[in-house]
Amino acid sequence: MINKTFTVEKANHFIAENKHLVNTQYKPEDHFSAEIGWINDPNGFVYFRGEYHLFYQFYPYDSVWGPMHWGHAKSKDLVTWEHLPVALAPDQDYDRNGCFSGSAIVKDDRLWLMYTGHIEEESGVRQVQNMAFSDDGIHFEKISQNPVATGADLPAEVIAADFRDPKLFEKDGRYYSVVAAKHKDNVGCIVLLGSDNLVEWRFESIFLKGVEHQGFMWECPDYFELDGKDCLIMSPMRYQREGDSYHNINSSVLFTGKVDWGEKRFIPESVQEIDHGQDFYAPQTFLDDQNRRILIAWMQTWGRTLPTHDQEHKWACAMTLPRILRLEDGKLRQFPVKKGQYQIQIDKDCHYHLGNDTDYLEFGYDSNAQQVYIDRSHLAQKILGEEEQDTSRRYVDIEAKELDVILDKNSIEIFVNQGEASLTATYYLTVPAKLSRID
Ligand code: FRU
Numbered sequence: 001m002i003n004k005t006f007t008v009e010k011a012n013h014f015i016a017e018n019k020h021l022v023n024t025q026y027k028p029e030d031h032f033s034a035e036i037g038w039i040n041d042p043n044g045f046v047y048f049r050g051e052y053h054l055f056y057q058f059y060p061y062d063s064v065w066g067p068m069h070w071g072h073a074k075s076k077d078l079v080t081w082e083h084l085p086v087a088l089a090p091d092q093d094y095d096r097n098g099c100f101s102g103s104a105i106v107k108d109d110r111l112w113l114m115y116t117g118h119i120e121e122e123s124g125v126r127q128v129q130n131m132a133f134s135d136d137g138i139h140f141e142k143i144s145q146n147p148v149a150t151g152a153d154l155p156a157e158v159i160a161a162d163f164r165d166p167k168l169f170e171k172d173g174r175y176y177s178v179v180a181a182k183h184k185d186n187v188g189c190i191v192l193l194g195s196d197n198l199v200e201w202r203f204e205s206i207f208l209k210g211v212e213h214q215g216f217m218w219e220c221p222d223y224f225e226l227d228g229k230d231c232l233i234m235s236p237m238r239y240q241r242e243g244d245s246y247h248n249i250n251s252s253v254l255f256t257g258k259v260d261w262g263e264k265r266f267i268p269e270s271v272q273e274i275d276h277g278q279d280f281y282a283p284q285t286f287l288d289d290q291n292r293r294i295l296i297a298w299m300q301t302w303g304r305t306l307p308t309h310d311q312e313h314k315w316a317c318a319m320t321l322p323r324i325l326r327l328e329d330g331k332l333r334q335f336p337v338k339k340g341q342y343q344i345q346i347d348k349d350c351h352y353h354l355g356n357d358t359d360y361l362e363f364g365y366d367s368n369a370q371q372v373y374i375d376r377s378h379l380a381q382k383i384l385g386e387e388e389q390d391t392s393r394r395y396v397d398i399e400a401k402e403l404d405v406i407l408d409k410n411s412i413e414i415f416v417n418q419g420e421a422s423l424t425a426t427y428y429l430t431v432p433a434k435l436s437r438i439d
Pocket of ligand 1: 040041057068100101116164165219220281282
């Protein structure tokens, strides 16, 4: 059955008619944001016919989350983006309350998307997996076989109300998808689906099941090989705080380890938080034509104050700069695709204020504590969260020698010691963003 409340045509029409109403005061220049409306997770990040394509969770009609569409843009350099028509709208029975997160893959020069259909019924919520494809890279057709995977395909230990965010990959000539699911034991779990043709899917295995302190639901999984290791990225809800890590309710983590392809199970060796800032969630990666593993994340997290929404700017949220990933001795290193405006060599403490005396963002390096930090507590426009403990200061424990600082109109990304650690945060200043060193 076709649902006419939301369609791609209506969304495109609305964007064209209303985008001139957007207030661009805080709108980023070098970071991706939508022409109008709300965005969250990056989806379907992929290299197709010589260009980078980015899709994203999108609600064009308001600057808060709503029934999810997939927005779409492309780029030649991963910094400048060209907006394209909306790719998916929740217009079918099997995705009627939202086209949730998913991913893309290219097969025989055809661009395929796999995404979650979110369905709210009187009996409860259901989430199913669907496929769509495009031959021109702009218009997408949902296939008639949808949904291609439902709760009925899963073992009884998995709760199908939370079964979402499929990430496609190819391995030895077969297609796979890692999908987030909730486990009956109230821990996160990733299931592996397999297919020969991208249309017929079957359950293969429980790829990884979490333990209690690792959160009760793992969103947006992503599996890939990097520098000789198997990697599994995911975004757990309520991963327990530990030292300098996992201070946000919603964290993003990297498990490194080895996949037993006989059993189709991921055997973890270590886990690390990907970014130590206040605003980083739901990262997704892809491999480009130069064999670079590139990651982009939502430069935001759930439950926070949204100044551009509160001030009716008609847009909210942006993506991080894309980052090239490497693994060195099991440790993640991230290299932004564009250098920051400031390269700071550290010989002792360094503390910076961005703003003026009454409204500023603070960041820097505390050499006694050996911490690189971002502190939002002196901003005039407070950003609050749902965390029990205050997150206005976040930090990473590291002996810092060098900082690469990327500033945009409402964001800061700090890369420490050539990508050994990163911190990402947003801010909304009421005064000019003047940078001064204060130590
Ligand atoms: C993560 C997430 C996904 C879901 C999407 C809905 O931020 O909650 O799990 O598919 O957002 O917009």
